[in-house]
Amino acid sequence: MVSDYPHLIDLNDHPVSWWNGLLDLGQEILQNPVLYANSCKGKIMGTLFYEPSTRTQMSFQTAMLRLGGTIIGFDNPQTSSVAKGENLKDTTKIVSGYSDVLVIRHPTVGAAKAAALTADCPVINAGDGGHLHPTQTLTDMLTLKCEKGRLSGLTIGLCGDLLNGRTVHSLCKAMSCYPDNRFVMISTRELAMPSYIKDIIRAHGCSFTEVTSLEEAMPELDMLYMTRIQRERFASEEDYLAQKDTYILTPQKMKLARPDMIVLHPLPRVDEITVSVDDDPRALYFKQARYGMYVRMALILTMLQSTKKTELLSGSVHPGVVCRNPKCITHAEPYLPKSFTGRGTTLTCEYCDERLLLEH
Numbered sequence: 001m002v003s004d005y006p007h008l009i010d011l012n013d014h015p016v017s018w019w020n021g022l023l024d025l026g027q028e029i030l031q032n033p034v035l036y037a038n039s040c041k042g043k044i045m046g047t048l049f050y051e052p053s054t055r056t057q058m059s060f061q062t063a064m065l066r067l068g069g070t071i072i073g074f075d076n077p078q079t080s081s082v083a084k085g086e087n088l089k090d091t092t093k094i095v096s097g098y099s100d101v102l103v104i105r106h107p108t109v110g111a112a113k114a115a116a117l118t119a120d121c122p123v124i125n126a127g128d129g130g131h132l133h134p135t136q137t138l139t140d141m142l143t144l145k146c147e148k149g150r151l152s153g154l155t156i157g158l159c160g161d162l163l164n165g166r167t168v169h170s171l172c173k174a175m176s177c178y179p180d181n182r183f184v185m186i187s188t189r190e191l192a193m194p195s196y197i198k199d200i201i202r203a204h205g206c207s208f209t210e211v212t213s214l215e216e217a218m219p220e221l222d223m224l225y226m227t228r229i230q231r232e233r234f235a236s237e238e239d240y241l242a243q244k245d246t247y248i249l250t251p252q253k254m255k256l257a258r259p260d261m262i263v264l265h266p267l268p269r270v271d272e273i274t275v276s277v278d279d280d281p282r283a284l285y286f287k288q289a290r291y292g293m294y295v296r297m298a299l300i301l302t303m304l305q306s307t308k309k310t311e312l313l314s315g316s317v318h319p320g321v322v323c324r325n326p327k328c329i330t331h332a333e334p335y336l337p338k339s340f341t342g343r344g345t346t347l348t349c350e351y352c353d354e355r356l357l358l359e360h
């Protein structure tokens, strides 16, 4: 199913050349923000934030305001008609009718794609459950481009909650499209990277290793991407507490790293990086958040100017097949077409990427 609008649900909706164009534009805006101060005059951005956010929401809002546009939306669904039981389809239909571009964050996997299916304007995924976060990845890529001068030939360490962290999923998918990148996945066995992401890395010909020791990985890294243990995605507090505090970056551990290694973190930080690391010149996470505003300016501008149509569903509808991922949007919004890619006995849900083995 091809939509009438350009959307950004997953970076892979667009070719690498499109990402590179966005990063170039982000860098240009950063160097000359005044030139873009009226680029979106008269345009309205709607923001539907069903989940807490500081950086993503405010950087989108400031991005639009700095482009001369205006904003509407909610950051607490309980103050909107969602509290009265309105479904995602109806809320999206209405707010997209008021807006020129819509930004959505939702706790359920696949919600942004589901919203794009009914929206009357371009939709940007600002995080769908533990699945994807493409605009954080654009932020990370602009940081790498400006601070390391390249997006290829990097040894990238990813540490923390690799299972539930949507930022690292999007980052691996994107960075495996550039040559000679290598991934070092540092996590406990319980919070290891999902196998579908590892398959994507392999399919692009990139290599990865999975380790449990941060100290051992440190010396070889060009970039260390720290993440928060995603408390809200755990089945119980007990499961969360068992994982909490496994990896804590300290000035002591920073001594093991190369002088030109950089530390990124999508933030918010809980306690996985001690505050004393902030003074290390290699700690770039606050600067990274600022790059996010410029790349989102580039993204909003591009979405508003583009006439490109995005393919949202490319597989086939299997009305009788139920996605077995309990966090998939198809359970909460039962009117959605049950669309899967693949054939035979192996199908992949087009909303959440869960693989199903059908029994005959």
Ligand code: NCD
Binding pocket: 055, 056, 127, 133, 136, 166, 167, 227, 228, 266, 267, 268
């Ligand atoms: C991240 C997110 O929401 O996934 N934050 C962000 O957008 N900068 C990371 C997190 O919440 O841990």
